[in-house]
Amino acid sequence: MAKATFRIWRGERGRGAFCEYDTEVAPGMVVLDAVHQIQAEQAGDLAVRWNCKAGRCGSCSAEINGMPKLMCMTRLNALALDRPVTIEPMKAFPHVKDLVTDLAWNYAVKRRIPPFQPRKPDAPDGTWRIAQADVDRVQEFRKCIECYLCQDVCHVLREHHLHEQFMGPRFLVYTAALEMHPLDVDDRLAPLKKEFGVGLCNITKCCTKVCPESIAITDNAIIPLKERVVDRFFDPLTKLFRIFGHSET
Numbered sequence: 001m002a003k004a005t006f007r008i009w010r011g012e013r014g015r016g017a018f019c020e021y022d023t024e025v026a027p028g029m030v031v032l033d034a035v036h037q038i039q040a041e042q043a044g045d046l047a048v049r050w051n052c053k054a055g056r057c058g059s060c061s062a063e064i065n066g067m068p069k070l071m072c073m074t075r076l077n078a079l080a081l082d083r084p085v086t087i088e089p090m091k092a093f094p095h096v097k098d099l100v101t102d103l104a105w106n107y108a109v110k111r112r113i114p115p116f117q118p119r120k121p122d123a124p125d126g127t128w129r130i131a132q133a134d135v136d137r138v139q140e141f142r143k144c145i146e147c148y149l150c151q152d153v154c155h156v157l158r159e160h161h162l163h164e165q166f167m168g169p170r171f172l173v174y175t176a177a178l179e180m181h182p183l184d185v186d187d188r189l190a191p192l193k194k195e196f197g198v199g200l201c202n203i204t205k206c207c208t209k210v211c212p213e214s215i216a217i218t219d220n221a222i223i224p225l226k227e228r229v230v231d232r233f234f235d236p237l238t239k240l241f242r243i244f245g246h247s248e249t
Contacts, residue, residue, distance in 0.1 A: 001024045001025070001026055002024065002025055002026075002081070003022050003023065003024055003025070004022070004023065004024075004025045004034070004076065004081040004085065005020055005021070005022050005083075005084040005085070006020070006021050006022075006023065006034055006035070006038060006084065006085050006086075006087060007019070007020050007084045007085065007086045007087065008021060008035070008038070008043075008046070008087045008088075008098070008099070009087065009088040009089060009098060009099065010043075010046070010098050011095075011097070011098065012095070012096070012097045012098075013094075013095060013096070013097075014094075014095045016098075018086070018088075019043075020084060021038045021042050021043065023037050023038050023041070023042070024037075025076050025081070027077065028075075028077075029075070029076045030071065030072055030073065030074055030075050030076065031062075031064055031069075031071040031072075031074045031075075031076065031079075031085070031087065032048075032050060032053060032060050032071035032072040032074075033076075034076065034085075035048055035071060035087065035099075036048075046098055046099075047096070047097040047098035047099060047100045048060070048071075048098065048099045048100065049099070049100050050071070050072065052072075053072045054072065055070055055072055055073040055145075055212060056145060057145060058070070058145040058146050058147030058148065058149075058212075059147075060072050061090055061147045061148055061149050061152065062087055062088065062089060062090065062099050063086075063087070063088045063089070063090060063091065063152070064079070064085065064086070064087055065079065065085060065086050066086065067210070068090060068149040068152045068153045068210045069149065069210070069212075070147060070149070070212050071087070073212055087099065089101045090148065090149075090152040091152060091158055092148075092151055092152040092153075092154065092157040092158045093105065093106075093148075093151075093152070103148060105163055106146070106148055106151065106168075106170065106171075109167050109168070109171050110171060110174065112191075112195070113167075113171060113174060113175055113178070113188070113191075113196075114178075114186050114188050114191070115178075115186075116178055116181065116183075116184055116186070117184055117185050117186040118183040118184065118185070119183055119184075119185045128182075128183055130182045130183065131182065134180075134182035135182065137180055138176075138177050138180050138181050138182075140215055140216070140220060141173050141174070141176055141177035141215065141220075141221060142177065143213040143215055144170065144173055144174070144213060144215060145212070145213060146170065147212060148170060149210045149211065149212065150168070150169035150170050150173075150207035150208075150210060150211055150217060151168040151169060151170050151207075152210075153206045153207060153209070153210045154166075154168055154169055154201075154206065154207055155204070155206070156168070156197075156200050156201065162197070162200060165195075165197045165200065166196070166197035166200045166201075167196040167197065167198075169201075169207035169217050169218075169221075169222065171196070172196075172198065172201070172217070172221055172222050172225060173215065173217055173221045173222075175188055175192065175196070175225065176220070176221035176222075176224065176225055177221075179225065179228070180224070189228055189229055189232050189233075192225060192228075192229055193229050193232075193233055198222070198225055198226055198229055199226070199229070201222055201226070203218050203222060203223060203226075204218075205217075205218045205219075207222075
């Protein structure tokens with residue numbers, strides 16, 4: 001057994017400071033193991049959110065040495081333990097206590113997105129005919145565990161706090177899953193341009209980098225959505241069609 005030092009943010013409602021804890025660590029431990037050990041032995045009132053401890057629920061999101069990560073999937077042997085490991089709450093959301101943040105804004109955003117609207121069945125038996133390639137395209141987006149690490153690392157939310165103007169990478173992925181679904185007939189391009197702020201994303205790919213499910217958020221979701229919005233609202237030929245035709249504005 002060896003000892004390691006952890007600097008954990010302690011406090012409530014945005015106020016607080018880092019507290020240092022020394023604890024024994026063993027091979028195979030993850031950051032969440034160390035946090036639980038500190039909670040059990042030294043800081044019984046330490047607030048931390050977790051659930052499955054298997055990288056499936058997304059509950060234990062935090063910032064480890066300044067990088068948004070899942071505590072249950074971050075192995076200690078991947079960190080430099082010769083210096084303190086810093087653990088702090090996500091910065092893009094209101095702080096509640098210690099490592100816990102308020103994620104309610106995310107749920108409110110999801111409720112605003114127009115839901116799935118399937119087209120009429122293709123066959124008399126009420127079924128549809130779908131190309132496998134079209135099905136495969138949206139399956140990647142279904143891997144999202146809503147850990148909100150992509151939301152946390154996004155500079156539009158994290159640094160500029162434009163929560164009222166931008167839905168964030170997670171919900172661009174969710175919208176892409178609907179817009180690219182072979183059965184969906186709803187049109188979400190106008191909300192993407194106006195109220196959801198897809199144009200605010202400058203495709204730095206930081207969201208893709210932190211995704212624990214390795215979803216190609218930028219390349220496969222955000223860029224295609226931005227292209228659709230550009231084609232609809234900024235393409236010169238489309239503008240002419242709207243002027244002389246009857247396309248929606």
